[in-house]
Every structure is written in C-alpha cells, then in structure tokens.
Amino acid sequence: MGVIVKIKKNSIYKWGTGLIVQYKSLAIMTVYAVVYLTVFFYLERRNVAVHEINFGIDAYIPFCEVFIVPYLLWFPYVALTVVLLCIRDKEESEKLVAFLMAGMTIFIIVSAVFPNGHNLRPKTFAQDNIFIDLIKNLYATDTPTNILPSIHVYNSVAIMIAVWRSKCFVNHRIVKTGMIALGVSIIFSTVLIKQHSMLDVLLALLLSAVMYSICYKKTTVREKRVSTARNRVGE
DSSP, X not given: OHHHHHHHHHHHHHHHHHHHHHTHHHHHHHHHXXXXXXXXXXXXXXXXXXXXXXXXXXXXXXXXXXXXXXXXXXXXXXXXXXXXXXXXOHHHHHHHHHHHHHHHHHHHHHHHHSOEEOOOSOXXXXXXXXXXXXXXXXXXXXXXXXXXXXXXXXXXXXXXXXXXXXXXXXXXXXXXXXXXXXXXXXXXXXXXXXXXXXXXXXXXXXXXXXXXXXXXXXXXXXXXXXXXXXXXXXX
C-alpha cells in the first residue's frame, strides 16, 4: 500500500513539474503577480506624505463617466490575454511577461521611493446613473495614490504589442482590431474618469517605449536576419 501511495505521489510531482515547465511563463507571471499585489497593497496602506501630481492639461480634460467600462475591462483584458498567449504562443508570451514584469517592478520602486497621488477626482456628480455608481465604488476602493506611471496604460500597451505580434491573431483581424481599440479606450479612460493625471499616461508611454526597445530588441534583430535570409533564398 505504501509503495502505491509513493508511486502516486511521484506521478503527481512529475505531472506538476512537467506542467510548470510546459507553461513556464504563466507560472512565473502568476508568482510575480502575487508578490506584486502584496507589495502594492502594502504601499497603498502605509501612512506617508504624498507628492501631488498636477499637470496643466488635466484641468482641460473633461470627466466622462461612460469610460468606467473600458477602465474596468482592463482587468480581464490583461489577465486573459496573458493566459491565452502563455498557452498558445510561448515565444511571444516570454516577451510579454518580461515586458510586464519590468514595468510593474519599476512602478513599485517609484511608488516606494516617491509616494505620489493626485487631487483630480470630482467631489460631486451632476447626474446619477449606473456608470456614476461604478465610479463611486471604484473611488471608494482605490485610493488616488501610487499612480505614476500608470500601470493601466503601461500594461494596455504591453497587451496591444503582444496582440499585434502574436501568431494567435494573424487570421483574426476583427478580434485583433477590437483588442487594439479596447486598449486605446482603456488608455483614454484613465484620464477621462480622473483616475490618473496626463503626466502618468505620458510617463507610462515613455516607459513602454524604453522597455520595448529592451525586451523586443533581440526578437527584432532575429526577425530582420530571417527576413534577409529569405530574400536571399528567393533571389
């Protein structure tokens, strides 16, 4: 009986280890997400002085409550795409996970050494509807602190890059276009529901550009070499 139990344990261990190896990027991202959220919530709850972020153009950006919809869709937008690519496109998922982890780590470091926040949220609302209710709930659960750079923007850019490049969407142009459109609307939503300053958005876009040049540099060089080789063969 003991031998049978031992064999079953070994089988389960091998199966689990094989699964982790097979979906390495997903396993790494899952562990990282737990660590990231733990640190993030600690930073949210600590009692420290906050540097107020205020960009001149923020005063001219209107409040538009309907954009709470794409803002909330960010959560499944990022999570489901990461899971899909980690299962269906392992090469691209490795780049995506590296891109996400790099930017999110920089965000945590910035939040730790430079506590920041804004005072852009409206105190009252001109109307009452389901979108306003959703925004009130968001404001009640998510403080306007640790906003620089915007992870909503950075991760949305990461997903758009991965979707544009991934073989999973090559023959699904409508889906790809919809995913890109949703990503853009999420970026707009961050300032239109007053969750972020425009400065948060611009710095997130700048960070995305820097991390793209790092995380995708080797891939871009390799793709150019493959393209050149193919052209030579064609000649």
